[in-house]
Amino acid sequence: xxxxxxxxxxxxxxxxxxxxxxxxxxxxxxxxxxxxxxxxxxxxxxxxxxxxxxxxxxxxxxxxxxxxxxxxxxxxxxxxxxxxxxxxxxxxxxxxxxxxxxxxxxxxxxxxxx
Amino acid sequence: xxxxxxxxxxxxxxxxxxxxxxxxxxxxxxxxxxxxxxxxxxxxxxxxxxxxxxxxxxxxxxxxxxxxxxxxxxxxxxxxxxxxxxxxxxxxxxxxxxxxxxxxxxxxxxxxxx
Amino acid sequence: xxxxxxxxxxxxxxxxxxxxxxxxxxxxxxxxxxxxxxxxxxxxxxxxxxxxxxxxxxxxxxxxxxxxxxxxxxxxxxxxxxxxxxxxxxxxxxxxxxxxxxxxxxxxxxxxxx
Amino acid sequence: xxxxxxxxxxxxxxxxxxxxxxxxxxxxxxxxxxxxxxxxxxxxxxxxxxxxxxxxxxxxxxxxxxxxxxxxxxxxxxxxxxxxxxxxxxxxxxxxxxxxxxxxxxxxxxxxxx
Amino acid sequence: xxxxxxxxxxxxxxxxxxxxxxxxxxxxxxxxxxxxxxxxxxxxxxxxxxxxxxxxxxxxxxxxxxxxxxxxxxxxxxxxxxxxxxxxxxxxxxxxxxxxxxxxxxxxxxxxxx
Amino acid sequence: xxxxxxxxxxxxxxxxxxxxxxxxxxxxxxxxxxxxxxxxxxxxxxxxxxxxxxxxxxxxxxxxxxxxxxxxxxxxxxxxxxxxxxxxxxxxxxxxxxxxxxxxxxxxxxxxxx
Numbered sequence: 183x184x185x186x187x188x189x190x191x192x193x194x195x196x197x198x199x200x201x202x203x204x205x206x207x208x209x210x211x212x213x214x215x216x217x218x219x220x221x222x223x224x225x226x227x228x229x230x231x232x233x234x235x236x237x238x239x240x241x242x243x244x245x246x247x248x249x250x251x252x253x254x255x256x257x258x259x260x261x262x263x264x265x266x267x268x269x270x271x272x273x274x275x276x277x278x279x280x281x282x283x284x285x286x287x288x289x290x291x292x293x294x295x296x
Numbered sequence: 297x298x299x300x301x302x303x304x305x306x307x308x309x310x311x312x313x314x315x316x317x318x319x320x321x322x323x324x325x326x327x328x329x330x331x332x333x334x335x336x337x338x339x340x341x342x343x344x345x346x347x348x349x350x351x352x353x354x355x356x357x358x359x360x361x362x363x364x365x366x367x368x369x370x371x372x373x374x375x376x377x378x379x380x381x382x383x384x385x386x387x388x389x390x391x392x393x394x395x396x397x398x399x400x401x402x403x404x405x406x407x408x409x410x
Numbered sequence: 411x412x413x414x415x416x417x418x419x420x421x422x423x424x425x426x427x428x429x430x431x432x433x434x435x436x437x438x439x440x441x442x443x444x445x446x447x448x449x450x451x452x453x454x455x456x457x458x459x460x461x462x463x464x465x466x467x468x469x470x471x472x473x474x475x476x477x478x479x480x481x482x483x484x485x486x487x488x489x490x491x492x493x494x495x496x497x498x499x500x501x502x503x504x505x506x507x508x509x510x511x512x513x514x515x516x517x518x519x520x521x522x523x524x
Numbered sequence: 525x526x527x528x529x530x531x532x533x534x535x536x537x538x539x540x541x542x543x544x545x546x547x548x549x550x551x552x553x554x555x556x557x558x559x560x561x562x563x564x565x566x567x568x569x570x571x572x573x574x575x576x577x578x579x580x581x582x583x584x585x586x587x588x589x590x591x592x593x594x595x596x597x598x599x600x601x602x603x604x605x606x607x608x609x610x611x612x613x614x615x616x617x618x619x620x621x622x623x624x625x626x627x628x629x630x631x632x633x634x635x636x637x638x
Numbered sequence: 639x640x641x642x643x644x645x646x647x648x649x650x651x652x653x654x655x656x657x658x659x660x661x662x663x664x665x666x667x668x669x670x671x672x673x674x675x676x677x678x679x680x681x682x683x684x685x686x687x688x689x690x691x692x693x694x695x696x697x698x699x700x701x702x703x704x705x706x707x708x709x710x711x712x713x714x715x716x717x718x719x720x721x722x723x724x725x726x727x728x729x730x731x732x733x734x735x736x737x738x739x740x741x742x743x744x745x746x747x748x749x750x751x752x
Numbered sequence: 753x754x755x756x757x758x759x760x761x762x763x764x765x766x767x768x769x770x771x772x773x774x775x776x777x778x779x780x781x782x783x784x785x786x787x788x789x790x791x792x793x794x795x796x797x798x799x800x801x802x803x804x805x806x807x808x809x810x811x812x813x814x815x816x817x818x819x820x821x822x823x824x825x826x827x828x829x830x831x832x833x834x835x836x837x838x839x840x841x842x843x844x845x846x847x848x849x850x851x852x853x854x855x856x857x858x859x860x861x862x863x864x865x866x
Contacts, residue, residue: 244394275617358736389845503731508586
């Protein structure tokens with residue numbers, strides 16, 4: 183099973199179902215979600231790092247995966263990635279460790295895909 | 297695999313083991329848990345909606361599934377369900393999105409079962 | 411000191427400063443925030459109850475105060491208010507108790523104002 | 525102002541109002557709350573330490589104060605108190621530090637009262 | 639599949655990768671993590687119970703498993719284990735129930751291994 | 753009352769008491785805390801932004817104040833500050849709004865001090 187591909191497909195499929203619903207909130211919220219990470223006073227790269235550390239301390243594995251993909255794409259390197267993980271573990275404590283394990287595993291899966 | 301059936305059986309089996317234990321706390325807590333959602337000044341339907349939104353913002357997938365089953369049973373409709381999801385995403389932020397995906401998937405599984 | 415008045419004024423003053431900022435996110439997010447609680451498939455009253463229980467389990471005192479004001483305004487009665495508090499304490503546990511104390515105190519301040 | 529006395533009086537006053545309400549949930553929940561910390565397979569002292577560490581990682585200052593009072597009363601000593609704080613900071617991360625400051629201050633206020 | 643063995647191996651493998659990284663934070667944080675639970679003014683047994691209840695209320699299943707292993711090893715008995723679960727459910731609320739089910743299941747798997 | 757000065761003094765006083773305690777954990781944890789934000793693969797400025805967004809979504813007002821001071825000192829400008837706030841509100845939801853109000857107020861107090 184391709185974990186990365188699987189994650190992307192489930193995400194895409196369910197987002198499509200949610201956006202197909204006649205519900206204005208989700209259309210706006212998803213739109214806000216993608217626009218917030220665009221280049222502005224801060225670069226998209228820094229914003230994705232912010233999104234990643236926030237997702238880590240809130241311990242949302244799927245959000246972590248998503249922002250790892252973005253960081254990876256935007257040329258955050260492995261040393262920088264580990265420093266983001268450090269801040270997350272310091273601020274959020276040892277309960278972040280299991281999410282750190284899964285984050286590192288996912289990063290390595292992306293590296294292996296290149 | 298029947299995801300709905302699977303969830304119900306695991307839940308029932310483990311609850312039985314916990315209640316079989318000679319521990320007064322769990323007997324009382326489980327009792328309190330079911331009585332709190334009964335009709336009162338607020339209807340059981342409204343209370344299950346409250347239970348659902350609380351479970352969503354606290355991001356407890358199994359609690360979400362349980363309250364979705366109850367809401368579904370008590371005739372909350374799909375449009376109302378999506379408005380509960382909207383409040384949860386607004387209050388709890390984008391980290392609620394992955395739980396929203398799983399919630400919608402579970403709702404659709406229940407619909408398919410009817 | 412008028413606690414209710416104080417809360418409202420600080421909230422209004424700071425919201426004004428935030429919205430005066432040239433930042434599109436906050437304009438949209440605040441707009442989304444107020445529209446989500448409007449009448450729809452669920453009534454504004456039920457949605458404010460959802461907002462209240464979500465704020466209680468996430469233990470955000472200022473959010474609790476805000477939704478108490480709205481519930482109070484939309485004719486949620488005291489018995490119903492206590493049932494919302496019950497669901498919040500059940501789902502969120504005894505750490506919700508201190509917030510419950512402050513919530514009841516605020517409700518009573520609003521009652522005294524009428 | 526006597527911070528300790530103030531905390532106790534507000535707590536007592538509001539609990540009285542909540543329990544005076546005709547709401548069965550709160551009577552049972554408060555009862556469950558006090559009984560859970562009684563001597564059992566674990567001593568009341570150990571249970572209060574568990575209550576303290578749980579309150580610290582969930583960052584509920586009023587709950588922390590309450591359990592500090594109980595730990596203090598049940599002869600937890602200062603070295604042990606700091607080890608509870610250590611576990612809480614390790615597990616919950618640096619966001620527990622501000623609560624640790626207030627916890628130490630409260631402990632010292634109790635010491636000064638003896 | 640041996641759930642216990644599986645958990646231990648994944649944990650060990652990923653910790654090794656993280657510590658192999660040239661990152662001083664993780665070396666120090668992991669070191670701090672293990673030393674905090676050593677005998678001191680409080681016994682290692684009490685500290686592992688503190689670690690368990692903290693992990694339960696923060697709802698970190700992998701952390702819960704880890705501290706269950708330690709508690710089991712340090713002769714916490716089943717009645718005591720259920721009292722730790724009681725405090726966690728009281729303080730953290732009904733959202734801790736699904737984690738309690740998985741915790742009891744894991745405890746029983748360890749018992750079966752002996 | 754000088755809010756900024758007050759915060760700094762309380763923080764310094766209590767940290768001194770905690771570090772004066774004969775407890776190795778806190779000496780190491782505080783040391784780890786300050787070193788994690790030093791220049792490395794990521795600049796101190798980016799790391800303080802990471803610390804700020806993490807503190808915001810975990811809704812720790814004192815941590816927010818501390819990282820605001822550092823960001824301010826390291827020349828994060830007001831437009832960038834508002835983009836950090838945007839990510840925090842998006843990821844953490846409307847419960848972050850009250851903390852955003854206090855964060856903006858604190859930022860303006862620091863500006864006024866210059």
